[in-house]
Each structure stands twice: as structure tokens, then as C-alpha cells.
Amino acid sequence: MNERQIHKFVGRYLEATDCQIIEKSPAHYHVKLSPRADRDLTNRPFYWSFVDRTGADPETMSMLLVTDKAKYDDAAAAKAAQPPAPAAAPGSGSGNSADAAFGRSFGYLNNAANLNVRVPREDLHYGSRRLEQLFQSAKIGGNYLCLFQEPEKRTSHPLHSTAYSAWLGVNMKVEFLCDMKREEIHSFGISLATGQCLEQFSDRLLQQRMTPKLPPNVHTAKNAITLNKAASIAEGTLERKLRTYDYSWADAASKRLDEELSTVRHYYEPLIEGAEEENRAPIAEQYERRQEEIRWQYEPRVSVSAINCGIFYLQGIG
């Protein structure tokens, strides 16, 4: 994610969680968090359990979320240099930094946002902990959905009814693991009416306008298959696909695994053999543990979990 993408992401997150934006620029947001966002982002579990137990009115925190540090700092410096010292030409770098240094030693606050209350500043770059929290919060808040496609145009005829059918949509993360790892995301949609399975289902959904409310003049087709069955169809499709992959990485990992196991066997077996009777058990235990560690480290495997999923009602009979 680059700065622009992060900025957009954060903006949509703040809107979706009903945070109140006090000030913004292409490089930052100054927000008062909504209770929902505050719970997820401010690490104040004790405060929130206090609010929940006593029913007190929650006081949420304000934050300065900087999405483009370089741009924001430049802007802030230019702003600080201007009003108090009109003599210093804007853009003369040395003048600015000298002013900033003086400002610090005399205790000026050179940031408009700092004027009333201290607002914690967070630099949201890719990999920062706060952005990771935003990701987590989105994940928790966007797990299970039930949505309807909005009709393309209002049918003029009040008695005309459009047929919708239900789809199970699931975004799956596939992890290819050994002592190393890579991942893929697969998105499936399975029609509960016909059992048809579509790939890249998520992209398809994004092209539609979706709403949580059942639109007027719509009827839904009867489900022919259960969720369980639909999930099996998705899993089966994925499994067939995975079978066609190249597994030389796994063969290499198994080879490493076997080599490591034979190395420790070569070390421990004579050791156990040659040990005094009473020392044998602890050495054998050590050997056992070391073998477990090697399997834990190298064993090649593929595991599939869901990022999120939902029931989606789409126009037509799939």
C-alpha cells in the first residue's frame, strides 16, 4: 500500500465506523473516534469495561492520523513558519529549522492541532502497528454478511416482481507451509439454488450496489442445497485446483525433513546405545523432542481458512 492507498483506506474505515472528522488534508485526518472505533483502536479495555458496567457516557479519544508523513511535516513546518515570523521567507529551510528549534526551547506549540488538547499523533505507514490495528478492526467488523443486490432500475410496474437467488460467498486464504510460507486468496460464490460455483466472486460483488435491506418487488427463489453442501462444493473446487499445482517446494521440504531426521538419528542412536541404563530415558526424551521440533519446523502442508463470508441475494436464478 502506498500513501495514497492508505489514505483512501483510512478514510473509508473512518466513515464506515461513524468517526467524526474534524479536519483533513490529503496527508492526514484529525478525528474524534466513534465508540466502536475507539474500542478497537485505543487499547483501553479497562476503560471500556468500566463504561459497559456503569453505563457511563463514553468519552472517546481524538487522534491525528497522518497518512503521508513527509507531506504532512512539510505542510506543518510551512504553516508554523508563516504567522509568527513573516520576515522569514517561506521555503528558506534553515530559517524554518532555526525557528523550530527556538520554538522548542521557548515552548511554542507550532501545530494548530495542539492548541487545545494534546492529540496523539499516529503515523500510518504500511507495517505500522496502528494500521495493523485498523486492518484487524476491519476484519472483525466485516466477517459475516447478508446483503441484497439493489435493482438496476426501479421497476415501474408495482406488481412486477424480480426473482433473486441466494449465493454463499466465501473468501478463502490458502497457506502453503513448511519452514517457509506463501499464500493465495481464492473467492468463491456458490448458488444455493443450483449449486453453480463461480470463482473471483468477490470482484463480481464489487460491481453491484448492495444493500442490507430486501428491496421492494423482489422475491427470492427457494434454496435447493444447504450451506454445508455449498461449502463442500467450494472446497472441492479449490481442492481440484490445488491438485494441479507444482509441489516441488513440498518435495524439497520433505527432503530437508528427512535429512534432518537422519542427522539426529545418527547422533542420538549411538548416544542412547552407549549410555548408562539410568541416563537412557532422558536422552531418549531429548531425541524425541528434537524429532518433534524438526517435524514442526519442516513438515509441508496446505491449510485453508476463511477471511470472511456471507449470504448474497443476486438478481436472477444462478
Place this chain on the structure above:
Amino acid sequence: MQSNKDAPAGEQQSPSNANANPAKSKLHPSVDLHFDRTWLTQLQERVDRNGPWDDWTMYQLAVEAEQTKLIESFDDLQCLRSLPSFEPMPHQISTARKVLHEMSGRAILADEVGLGKTIEAGLVLKEYMVRGLVKRALILVPASLVLQWVRELNAKFGISAFAQKKEHSWGYDVVVASMDTAKRDPHREKLLNQDYDLLIIDEAHKLKNKKTTNYQFVNALRKKYCLLLTATPVQNDLDELYNLITLLKPGQLGGQSEFASNFVVDKRLPKNEGQLQEALQAVMIRNRRGDGGIHFTKRIVKNIRLQLSAEEQALYDGVTNFVRERYNEEQGDWTSMLSLVTLQREVCSSRDAVFLTLVNMFKKTPEDSPNRAKIWQLVEVIRGINANTKAEKAMELVREMNDKVIIFTEYRATQEYLLQYFRSNNMVAVPYRGGMNRGKKDWMMDLFRGRAQVLIATEAGGEGINLQFCHHMINFDLPWNPMRVEQRIGRVHRLGQTSDVHIYNLCTVGTIEEHIVSLLHEKINLFELVIGELDHILERFEKNETLEQRLARLMLEAGTNKDALKEGIAELGNSLSRIRDEVELEDPSDLAAVNSVLNAVGQTIEVRP
């Protein structure tokens, strides 16, 4: 609950908690396929209860977040894009890659001092965390380095690492603790019952002996990946190397007798070097400085001998007598004796430092004790002192050099006094001390870099002060712990210093200080040692007691007998210089054969100043 359910299956895969995935099949002869179906049960439940349903935007954001974080390939270095605040050096990146892709996460990082083993380990840890292959990590280091590790992991790598302080700290995902704490009960039991995805051990040469509790403890810990960090994988003989590697990967060098017959002629003379090297290459990386690459500039050391003024001398003698009397009275209570020794050292620094300690001592002394009067008498002597010989000399030096200078003192009170003294002489000086918060420290550094000629510091530790732009340093007084002196020097005389560095030691004639300066300067040759050498000397010297403790004991036991003191110190000095000679001799000649094998494992790094 949430995190449990959502955690990728890989993170939980460990010997003790087997994965509870219901669906399982074979994808390929060596590959199992697991389907985690918790999502389906959850969805079914919500369908049955008709809600609650989540938000459409959040759903999209969650997918976008996952797409961004997706690990698309087995072998690129993902962590680099999430570290905007610092740029690792090329050899650090290549080392991390090698550990991750060729050594499968079990390695000995044996770079020479100063090339950044901590950074390399941090990169490996971060990469595994980004990939979800490491969640729980344990980092065992000497007690004095715990906070530095925590700071570095947090600041440079954005890893939430915690210092182990209380029993519950062990619960954090990434914990830094001292080896000595970890191996003791009740901690020991707790740690042995955990599965650690990654174990990092700094100063791993302390594990060279199989029979020690350190070694056995580390051997018993359950770990997936493991990094051992040491600049000196072999200090005395080849067995140390064997033990270290066997700890990491038993069998890598064969059994003990196999190793002896295949690779060892004598404890310091290897054979079949080619094969040994190959075996080492699979588990160890050792980057070395290029021969011409790192040349430190010169250190020019000057001891400045000063005669105390008559008043100051009177105070010194008064305190000395007081200390001796008290020692004779209360044989035994070692801690209160140490504070007496401190008193004597403080006299050599400033009257302000002594004054503070005396006042505190006065407050603690029972009212009916005859000592109260004696203490007060000393305070009266202090009132008679109007000038500080050392401060005047320091002022003179600072004016003469007419350049940036850092003055180190052991005592807060001396620091305050000097600040005030310099100010009253129209010399701009700024303070620096351990208790300042990060922001204030940075600010003081800015001021020193920009406007002040003098920085007066009580603390030399921590990575915060890099003063390559400063070429002069005054030791207003000297710590008794040589490592602290080395830390002070290291602030100024380090990579990136382009000029020779002048070091001035102020030393008052006829006091304990005179002995200390000669011990540190002449006997240990502290000011001219190569980095890392002091470590070795002290490790051998300080078997039971630190140098500091031995000095204190010596002083108290000598009583008023000046010759006894002199003799004792001479003896300390002789054994120190003997050890120094041993250490200096060993490396080049004796271990040459071992080193040439070790050094072939890795690359030569040209670090330009």
C-alpha cells in the same frame, strides 16, 4: 476468542497443541490439506438466528487488507517494505535472507562486533512474524542488554517486545529476558512448558560448556527456529564450537568422538578444514570487517594530574578518616560500607557530590549517635571550600580546545555544579542524563550539535548518543567499572568518527583516583584496546567479584596503611595486565587455524567511516 478462530492454522501448528481441523486430505504424497470450517458453523448460526450481520464496507476493507498483506512468494523479504524508518545495511539483509532461505531459521550469527547481529536477528524475527510463521518468540540476553533489545525491536522493527519484569510478562508474544532469570525457578518450569516459534540468544558464547545450567536449559526449551548470536564462537578450544552447534542442531558435526577424530588435531588445531568449513557453512554466518575497511581514528589520551587545594585536601583526608573509622566500627555490613567508599570517590569529583551524600547519611543516622557530630563536622569542612580545582582545569581545557567537548561525570550533583559553574563563566553547556525522556534527550543532542560547546553527561549507555561530530572528551571522574569507561569512549570514538579523538582524564594526586587512572590506563591499557577485548579480559578476571567490588574491598581493608593499598592495587594491576597479555597473545597466533576456518564462513564487509 476472535483471534483464536481467525488465526491461520499454520500459527498454531506445534507439537503440543495439534490442530483441530476437521477436514483433512492428501494433496500430494507429502502434503496434507486442512480445511478450517469454523467460518461455516458461525455463518450457519447467524442464518438460523437471522443476524447479527456485519458491515459491507468493512467486509471490503478486510479483503483489501488481506490482499495487501498477502505473502505471494516463499522467498522474498517482505519485512523490508514495512520498515520505513530505517535501512539495514546490505550484509545484514543478505544474512537475513540466508538464515531464512538456506538455513531454515536455525543459525549461529557470528559477525564480528559492531556489524549489527541484533539487526540481523531483528530482520529474521520480523520476517517470520510478517509471514505468520512466528507468533511466540523468546529472547534471552545478558541482563544489561534487556532494555536495549526491547527498545531496538520496538523502535526499529515495530515489534511489540516486552521486557520480562513480572511473572505475567511471560504471557506476551515477544518477551526479552535475562538468561539468569529465565533459567531459575519458578520461571524455568514455566518456560519449559511452552512452545516457542523462535528462540534468540545473545552472547551465546556463554553456552559453550555442555555441563552448565545455561546450556542444559537452552537445550531443554522447545523451539522451532533458533538464533544464537556471538562474536566469538571459539574462545579457547574447538569443543566450544562443537557444543554451540550441537545445541543448535545435534548431529550437524556428528557425535563427540566423531567430531574429535574427523576434525580435531589439538584443541586449537583443526584438520580436514575444507569439510569442517562446509559443515559450518550450513549453520553459521560470520561477517568480518575488511582489513582496511574499518580503521578507527586515533585515541590520544592525556592524564591531567591535579593537586587538590588545601581545603579540598582537608576534606579528602577528613572523609578518608571517617570512612576508616566507620569501617573498623561496623565490620561486616558490606552495603553500608560501599556507600562509604562512594563518599571517598565523590570527594575526588566535587564538594557538591559529597555534600548530598553526607546530608542523606546524616538524616539516616540515629540522633543519639556520635557519628552525627562527625558527619556535621565534615559538612562544615565543605563550607570552607570555595573553588573546585578540577572544574577550573576543565574550564581552562575547554577554552583552549575551542571545539565541541563532552564532559562525563558519575554524579548528578557534580553535573549540576558544572552546569552552573560554566554558565557563570559564560560558557554554554547542556546536560544529558539517563532519567530524561526520549524527547528531551534528542533536544539536548540538537542543542549540543547546534549551539552549545559543552555537553555534560552522567550516562553513557543507551544507543541515543552518537557524537561523532565531537572530538574531545573529558573524564571529570572515572567509573570503577571499566565497561562503563569503554561505553563513554564508544559514544565519541566509533564508526563514523573521522578525526582523532582526544581523551582527558582529570586525576587528583594523592587520592584513590590516582590509582584508578593508573590501573585502567596503564595496566588494562583500556584506552587502546580493540573493541571486544575488554570483555574477554574482564570475563576471566571477574570470576567471583567484579573489579569494582575488589577495589572497594581493597580500600577498606587497607585502612590507613597507604603502602598496603598501593601493594594491593599493584597486585590487581599485575594480574590484569597478565590476563591482557594472554588475551592479546591468544588471538593472532594460537587460534589462527581455527579462525581461518571460521572466517571463511561469510563475507568481508568494508565499513567506511
